[in-house]
Amino acid sequence: MSRFDSDFTRRLLDKARGTFGSMDAVRCFVAPGRVNLIGEHTDYNDGFVLPAALDLALVALLAPREDNKAIVVSIDKGPDDEFALDNIPRLPNHEWTNYVRGVVLALQAKGGQIGGFTMVVGSTIPVGSGLSSSAALEVATGFGLGKLFGPELSGPELATMCQRVENEFVGVNCGIMDQFIVANGQADHALFLDCRDLTTEHVPIPSDLAIVICDTRHPHALTDGPYNERRASCEEAVEAIAADQPAVTALRDADMDLLNQARGRMSEPVYKRARHVITENRRVLDSVRALKQGDAVTFGRLMNESHDSLKDDYGVSCDQLDQMVNICRGVDGVLGSRLTGAGFGGCTVTLARTDAVERLSEAVLTQYPVQPEGPALVYRSRAMAGVREEDPKAILGDL
Numbered sequence: 001m002s003r004f005d006s007d008f009t010r011r012l013l014d015k016a017r018g019t020f021g022s023m024d025a026v027r028c029f030v031a032p033g034r035v036n037l038i039g040e041h042t043d044y045n046d047g048f049v050l051p052a053a054l055d056l057a058l059v060a061l062l063a064p065r066e067d068n069k070a071i072v073v074s075i076d077k078g079p080d081d082e083f084a085l086d087n088i089p090r091l092p093n094h095e096w097t098n099y100v101r102g103v104v105l106a107l108q109a110k111g112g113q114i115g116g117f118t119m120v121v122g123s124t125i126p127v128g129s130g131l132s133s134s135a136a137l138e139v140a141t142g143f144g145l146g147k148l149f150g151p152e153l154s155g156p157e158l159a160t161m162c163q164r165v166e167n168e169f170v171g172v173n174c175g176i177m178d179q180f181i182v183a184n185g186q187a188d189h190a191l192f193l194d195c196r197d198l199t200t201e202h203v204p205i206p207s208d209l210a211i212v213i214c215d216t217r218h219p220h221a222l223t224d225g226p227y228n229e230r231r232a233s234c235e236e237a238v239e240a241i242a243a244d245q246p247a248v249t250a251l252r253d254a255d256m257d258l259l260n261q262a263r264g265r266m267s268e269p270v271y272k273r274a275r276h277v278i279t280e281n282r283r284v285l286d287s288v289r290a291l292k293q294g295d296a297v298t299f300g301r302l303m304n305e306s307h308d309s310l311k312d313d314y315g316v317s318c319d320q321l322d323q324m325v326n327i328c329r330g331v332d333g334v335l336g337s338r339l340t341g342a343g344f345g346g347c348t349v350t351l352a353r354t355d356a357v358e359r360l361s362e363a364v365l366t367q368y369p370v371q372p373e374g375p376a377l378v379y380r381s382r383a384m385a386g387v388r389e390e391d392p393k394a395i396l397g398d399l
Helices: 006-020 098-109 133-149 155-170 177-184 225-242 256-261 268-292 296-314 319-329 354-367 392-396
Strands: 027-038 048-064 069-074 081-084 117-123 189-194 200-204 209-215 334-340 347-353 377-381 388-390
Touching (some): 006 048, 027 133, 027 209, 027 334, 027 347, 048 177, 081 098, 098 133, 098 155, 117 133, 133 155, 133 177, 155 177, 177 189, 189 268, 209 319, 256 268, 319 347, 388 392
Antiparallel strands (some): 027 048, 048 189, 189 200, 209 377
16 A cells, blocks of 8 residues: 555545545545666666666546636645646646546547546655656556547556656656656566666566665756756766667667777767666666566665766765765665765665664764755655556545
C-alpha cells in the first residue's frame, strides 16, 4: 500500500466531496514517484537506467461528467482548470494542468472518445525534487482516462505517449525513463531499462538494504535552459564522433576510445558531458551485475562515482546536493549516495544498510543547513508497483 497519512487523506477527501458531490461514480488511480538508483542523463542518449518506483505517490480521483468539459483541481496546486474537450490549447507559463491537457489530446489522437470528466489530484511526491511528480501526473491521467473512456494502453505504450506529451506539448525535452518506471514498476525491484529498444529486466533489491531519499529543499525547474543545453551538448558530441564513425547515432554507441579520437572536434565542456554519459552507461551495467550478485559494496561505490561524474563532468550538481551527499556518505552503514533526477537541486538517493537509516536521518537533520524552503526532508522508501487502480475506500476510508 502506498504511504498516505491521515492529513493527506482528510484533505483529499474534503476536496473530493466538495468537487464531486456524490462519490458513487468516483474511481481512484495511484501513480508512484520514482527514484533513479543510477543512470543519470543517459536515457535521452539511448542508454541504460536503473530506477525504482516509490511509495511516495500521486492519487487521481476521476468521475465522468455529462457535458463536454474537463474540470481539474488539486489539493495543493493552483489554479484549478476547466476546458472544453474540443478546444485544448496549451496554457502559458507551464501551468501544471498542461500535463493533463496534453495527455487528453494524445489519447484523442489515439482514437479515444474522451468524454467530460472531473479530476481531483493529491500527491505526496515533493514537487521540484527530482522524483518525477510530473510523470506521475501524466501517467495517472493517461491510465485513468484510458480506464474510463479508452484506449487502455499497455505500460510501454502509456509511457511512450506521456513522454511525447512532455516533449511536444509541455516543452521539456526529457527522456523515457520517468514515465516508463511510473507505468511499469514492480514492488521490491528496480527496473533495468534499455532506453533504445525499451527492453526491461526487474532486478530484486535485497531486503537488508534501504533506499533513503533526502530532499535538499532546493527546487529545480526542468523547463529552464540548462537541461536542454546538456541534451544539445550530447547531440553535438555525437555529431563529432560520427564524422569518423557514422554508425554512432547516440552516445550509447560510443566508448571512451571513440570519444578521445574525436576530442579535437568538440569543446571541452561538450567532451566532459559526453564522457559522463559514456562512463555512466558502463556504471549502470556494472551496477546491475553487482545487485544480482548481492554485492552492495560495489553498487554503492558506483553510486558515488556517478555523483562525482555528474558534478565534475556533467555540471548538474549544486552546493546543496554536494553537501547532502557528503553528509550521507559520512554515516556508518551508508554504501553510496548521489544526486537523483536531472540535478540543479532536488533530492539525493542513498543506499544504506537497514540498521543505518536512523543514524542517517539524524545526521541529515542535524548537519544539513535549513534552506529558504525549509529544513531537509528524509524519506525511507521501498520499491513499489507502477500505476494502478485502487478502491477509493482503501485510500480515503469511509466515503
